[in-house]
Amino acid sequence: QSALTQPASVSGSPGQSITISCTGTSSDIGGYNYVSWYQQHPGKAPKLMIYDVTNRPSGVSNRFSGSKSGNTASLTISGLQAEDEADYYCSSYTTSTTLVFGGGTKLTVL
Amino acid sequence: QVQLVESGGGVVQPGRSLRLSCAASGFSFSSLGMHWVRQAPGKGLEWVALISYDGSNKYYADSVKGRFTISRDNSKNTLYLQMNSLRPEDTAVYYCAKRILGVLWSMDVWGQGTTVTVSS
Numbered sequence: 001q002s003a004l005t006q007p008a009s010v011s012g013s014p015g016q017s018i019t020i021s022c023t024g025t026s027s028d029i030g031g032y033n034y035v036s037w038y039q040q041h042p043g044k045a046p047k048l049m050i051y052d053v054t055n056r057p058s059g060v061s062n063r064f065s066g067s068k069s070g071n072t073a074s075l076t077i078s079g080l081q082a083e084d085e086a087d088y089y090c091s092s093y094t095t096s097t098t099l100v101f102g103g104g105t106k107l108t109v110l
Numbered sequence: 111q112v113q114l115v116e117s118g119g120g121v122v123q124p125g126r127s128l129r130l131s132c133a134a135s136g137f138s139f140s141s142l143g144m145h146w147v148r149q150a151p152g153k154g155l156e157w158v159a160l161i162s163y164d165g166s167n168k169y170y171a172d173s174v175k176g177r178f179t180i181s182r183d184n185s186k187n188t189l190y191l192q193m194n195s196l197r198p199e200d201t202a203v204y205y206c207a208k209r210i211l212g213v214l215w216s217m218d219v220w221g222q223g224t225t226v227t228v229s230s
Contacts, residue, residue: 051216099157
């Protein structure tokens, strides 16, 4: 199972909105609504930000939102804040009854 | 509070074995599926394995299938990962994580990780 494709890096200024894409195939993202997004700060464990494409766990800011179109999922962060600077990973369930992650995107807040 | 604590990592030679443990507390461990996820140095996340709440179903990434075994002891609230025939490419921080309620393939609580280094 190949990793999902994410841009290596994105950047934005405080207050702006950014979107991170995550591209897969019909065997993963396109076939199921089981896309999740994780935030990881350096040296820390990942934190779940979005599950089932659009759902936010309790405690996650509503500045984070998810969507999906075809084989591509997206994470949008609005009102960028300094603490949003981190690595972001998407994941998806696959037809092989496995989970696949994206390669990760480094978000820089300018 | 909900907590996962991994242990058992270390330095091991290629071809040898290692068993990781993950002690769970603060939630109904016996009711939820559990995952192992790893992260090689400077690299991204890689899913390793999933076990159902009762241990009856297990799923593995192709990269570890046949070498790693996930198991659990619900009486001890502990998850395990038995790693055999270790390779240098298995070097990583290994995290255990619990599935979010109602969603098998998303993880809402993660441990701090335990480091495995495979080197001669």
